[in-house]
Structure formats: C-alpha cells, structure tokens
Amino acid sequence: MGNKKGSRRRFGSVRQYRSGRWTAGYLGPDGQEYRSPETFATRRDAEIWLSQVEADLTRGDWQDPNAGAVNFEEYALQWITERDLSATTEELYRRLLRLHILPTFRTWDLDEMTSPRIRTWRAERLSTSGAATTIAKAYRLLKAILETAVEDELIRRNPCRIRGAGKESAPERPTATVEQVDALAEAMGPRWRLMVYIAAYGPARPEEQAGLRRLDVDLDAVGVWVRRAAPELTTGKRAEGPTKSEAGKRFIVLPPFMRKDLERHLKWFAEKEPNGLLFVGERGAPFRRSSFGRKWRRARAEVGLPENFRFYDLRHTGHTLATQSGATLKDTMVWAGQSSERAALIYQHSTLERQREVAAALDARVRAERARASGADLVRDA
Known part of the structure; x- marks a missing residue:
C-alpha cells in the first residue's frame, strides 16, 4: 500500500500506511536501510521501537536483524x-x-x-x-x-529460558548386598567373575574395564591401573581413548580377597601377549555389550534382582559399601575416578595409603557378611 504520511526524526523515520498502521526505518552502521519487522498501531509505538534501536546502537548492542536467518x-x-x-x-x-x-x-x-x-x-x-x-x-x-x-552474534539472547528444564532428577539407583554380588559373580561364570567384582569393589566403569590390559594388573598391590577407556558405540565398535576425565586415570586398590580372582583370570582368560586385553569373549574378541547383556540378564534373574538393576548399579553398590566401610567423600571420589567443578570445591588429596585403608575396610566387611550369610567363616583362607 502507498504511504499516507511520514516524518523524519533525528534518528530514522516513521510512516503511516493507508490502512492506518505505522512502520519505521533507519540506516544501520553498515549503511544499509532496515525496516521494522512488523507494523505498529500508533505512531508512538513506531517511535518507541526506533528509540530502542538507537539505544542499542549507542551501547554497541546492535545486531544485524538478518544475522539470525541461519538454518x-x-x-x-x-x-x-x-x-x-x-x-x-x-x-x-x-x-x-x-x-x-x-x-x-x-x-x-x-x-x-x-x-x-x-x-x-x-x-x-x-x-x-x-x-x-x-x-x-x-x-x-x-x-x-x-x-x-x-x-556468534547471530541472535541477541538465548531463548532457552525455562528454569530447571535441563536438570535431571533420576530416581535413587538400587544396590546389591555382598551375598548378591557373590551370587551374580557365580552366575556370570568364571570368565566374567572378575568383571563383576571390579565393578562392585573397584568400582570401575564398564568402559574402563573394557580398556584394561594385562599390564594394568598389579598382583603385589592387588589392584589395577585405569589408563584408558573403551566405550562401545551403537555400531558395535569400541572407541578406545582417554578416560571420562583426568580423575579417571588412577590406580584402583582392590580388597585383598580379590588377589586369587586376579591371578586366576590372568592365567585362564586374559589375552596372552604382555599388552593383551584383560577381558575378552569366548572367541577371543573384545567383549560385546549385546552378548554380555544376555548373560547379565540371565544372571540377574537367577539371583532374583529386579529388572531395573543394571550392571552399572554394581558401581553404585561399591560406593555405598565403601561409605559404610568408613570412606569419606574425597576417598570415594579418588577411588571411583569422579571429578566435577562442584565436587572440586570440597576435594582434598586422598593418598594411596588411605586408599589401601578403604580397601582393607571393604575387605573386612565383605568377609564378615559372607561369613554371616553362610554361618561359618568360609573365606578365612581365600
């Protein structure tokens, strides 16, 4: 439509259409003419819009209105x-x-x-x-x-402004008892027995265990070095690389009762070359989540644990048992390889000797609960 009338201002101009609506325009710092993206009911509304644009230019906050036209x-x-x-x-x-x-x-x-x-x-x-x-x-x-x-100055402000929308509120994860961990290890069979125990009493992440190699095992200190992680992608391939964080690179001191399990696994199941994988499948290939998952579901059902109890919940079990055995927050952070800005505010150094104390306390707790469950001290000579 044609213009009914218009006027010049110190900054920009406003015009009225024959419909009665008003529009506004101005020259940008790039010398290009820009018009308001919408019309206004009154001249005052159009001038207010221009005043806001002028204020943005003065403050250096002006952005090209077309900059956000990016797919x-x-x-x-x-x-x-x-x-x-x-x-x-x-x-x-x-x-x-x-x-x-x-x-x-x-x-x-x-x-x-x-x-x-x-x-x-x-x-x-x-x-x-x-x-x-x-x-x-x-x-x-x-x-x-x-x-x-x-x-990148493509939009002026972030439109994601919903308070708490990015916060996850997952329910408390279940834990297993010492007796149930033993039963799971038994049900999973000799090849995967050690993996269950390292998950529960390490407690190492599944992708960390997938990256463990024969050279990472220290029988004298009864523990394993976590130097890398090998998570499995949806394609089935393992992407070996760094741990989840720098805190993930650590030596895990295991309870002393696990020495025999470490020795047996190295002898029977780990790849034979010096840098061979610690955990491989029956056919000698890196274990797959799909085949391992089938064994896990059968073992879980055999033990009587609920369907929502995941292999990863063994790690939560380890956290709980360690805390009950006297470990402090800083001890469990080092032990489990946890790191975050929030946790760093209260993080203090936890020495290797302190980690051995935590592992020893956990060892005593596991032995006591096994003895209580069986009615006799069956693990005295383990």
Missing part, C-alpha cells in the same frame, strides 16, 4: 563438528538431535526459535516420549547450541 539444522551439525568431542559424546549429541530436536526445528532459522516455541517443543516431547531424563539432556544440548549462536 538451525546446518548450524547445529556444524556446532557438533567443530567441537573436540569424545566418540560417545558425539554419538549422544547426534542421537538427541535426530530423535528429539530436529523433527521440530529442522527447517527453522535461528531467529525464529523463540522462548514460547521452545516451551511448546519441550512440553510436547515430555508428553509423547515420557523420557524426562532424555528430554533434559536434549534441552541442555539445544541451550548450548543457541548460547554459541549468541556468542
């Missing part, structure tokens, strides 16, 4: 590519994008992703997926990507 999918995939992510983290991010974020935002530009639209997306994903923990992860990923877009 979200292209930006998000480039965001992942440019980061030095571990194989498992990259796999997780791409899965979260594919399953939970891109189905909604694939064709949108960055400047179209507003707070109301993100609230709607989150509510829909929570309702249809029922996976609150996964959606919290997806929200954190989306927020991180858009925060980088703010730093």
